[in-house]
Amino acid sequence: MAKLLEIENLRTQFFTADGVVRAVDDVTYDVNEGETVALVGESGCGKSVSALSILRLIPWPPGRIVGGSIRFLGKDLLQLSDPEIRRVRGHQIAMVFQEPMTSLNPVLTIGLQLTETMQYHLGMSNEQAEKRAVELLRMVGIADGERRLQQYPHHFSGGMRQRVMIALALSCEPKLIIADEPTTALDVTIQAQILQLMKDLSNRMGVALMIITHNLGVVARYADRVNVMYAGKIVEEGTAEQIYHSPKHPYTIGLLASVPRMDQHRGRRLVPIEGQPPDLTKLDNGCAYRPRCRWAFDRCAQAIPPLEHVGDGQMSACFRKHELGDDVKAAS
């Protein structure tokens, strides 16, 4: 598969009164054309900042991309001029956020918001754009499009607004949709409807999908490949099968042991990860996970383990990645 997005050694920091927040710290991963990649991790680990960095939406002050490269279709997005990056945003890379109300303009009709971007990015006439907008609404499961285009965001339920956001994301025929916790605020049946819709449309139109989530079930159901993030770093990368069936990083192992599973009978006691994630202003020169890690030893305090191959395309940032296999079975 051809590489669509290649992020290399990306570092994004926030310069705050409490110190420098190393929100994204030497992150490398890629997204292939048409595939669904998940970025999974707990709150505050840098998922959103890494997504916003791709589109150069980090607010300065206090934030800034301080290193690395982001190549999209061969171009380094970090080297583009402001007008150039604006054409990439919304046109080639679209974003869907958790709370659609904050990304939809409350005082403009849905129709205006949909047609405006198509006129701007695709050079359509008003008439063409309106016709296309009705079509898009139908695609995302909103009937009666002509009437709906006249309505304002507050006329729509949370689930319907997220459908509108997806229509908006699709309107300019992007190559990549980045969905940042797109269904976290929604009920589980609506979540399933929305994610299934995104997955179907991405398959049908060959759009790559990057799903950012903290929900391990969502990742298992929809993702082809998975990046696990902890304290600003990718700690493990692999196919969904690899990540769930033979995890090679203690954090991934810990996450899987701490979620209850509805498909298994009750009786298993959850094995939580003790302690808390670190303060991203106080990272040292060792593995950020080591205070919570059962496998930690001297070396983990002396150097940051690099993300390296453990076989078959799977990568792990752990010095003991080759020793973890048997313990996993013992722990579960």
Added chain:
Amino acid sequence: MSAQIRESRDKSVGKGETLLEVRNLKKYFAVTEGVVRRRAIGNVKAVDGVSFTIARGEILGLVGESGCGKTTTGRCILQLETPTSGEIVFEGVNLEKLDQKAMVAWRQKIQVIFQDPYSSLNPRMKVGEILGEPMRVHRVEPNAAKRRQRIAELLTVCGLPAKFADRYPHEMSGGQRQRVGIARALCLNPDFIICDEAVSALDVSIQAQVINLLEDLREEFNLTYLFIAHDLSVVHHLCNRVAVMYLGRMVELAESDELFDNPMHPYTQALLSAVPVPDPTVEAQRSHQVPKGEVPSPINPPSGCVFHPRCPLAVDSCRAQVPEFRELKPGHWVACPRV
């Protein structure tokens, strides 16, 4: 705890004395319109004829999508809402019939843990005061020195360092604040705790810590929980029995494993199939029949069975008749005449 011990505990649980009984509970809210001259335009039937019992030592789960009436049910039990009709019987006593004085004593026995520990903890009080005040007011521990000791014990039980008594809520993480919320619920030695989305806002690794804490405390203090949540995996894990609500009605009630192995109500089936399981192999084999459409407004809910507009099994009679809650297997109750 080994699976075996837990299983035998499960068997004994729920066979004991009934601690709480809710009989045909209804809570309607008037919906008004107009700013100058407000007039009633209808009722939100937030809870519409819900009945269940909880045995001492049991954890009963209450699940359903937002707006189905879970919180309102809990608030009626806590007497924070006056039921439109129905009865709430706790330890054999009908709460409506209690006088003021009896009510104060009774209030100690039922406590609540909310979803958002931040908004439910007074930001200007230190943790020590948050826990100490109720003990002083209710005279659980009038002696200040003993009270300090008990606060330290409670914090330790809840997995926090005793020195956190001197901290303010904003000086703690979300998981730590939730532990304070739990300690506060425990400080008056309750029998019964309503957990309303108590772990919903927490990250999975922290959520597992708090779930284990709730299990341990139940064991240690012989507590009984009504565990309200929208996360079905958590509810399945923690609860002995589970009740499913939809638009103010209870549609299904069964032992936890039975409900998840063998859901009978079409709504429960749809709800379960919407929940993704953290295993790609299992997911690839599951059928994903997600219900179409959205939950209708509770202001003028559908006639007959409230689920009929979205139900794949619905027939004409479902539009007219409110389904009876039937026991189809021992302990497995379903409100659907079509199964």
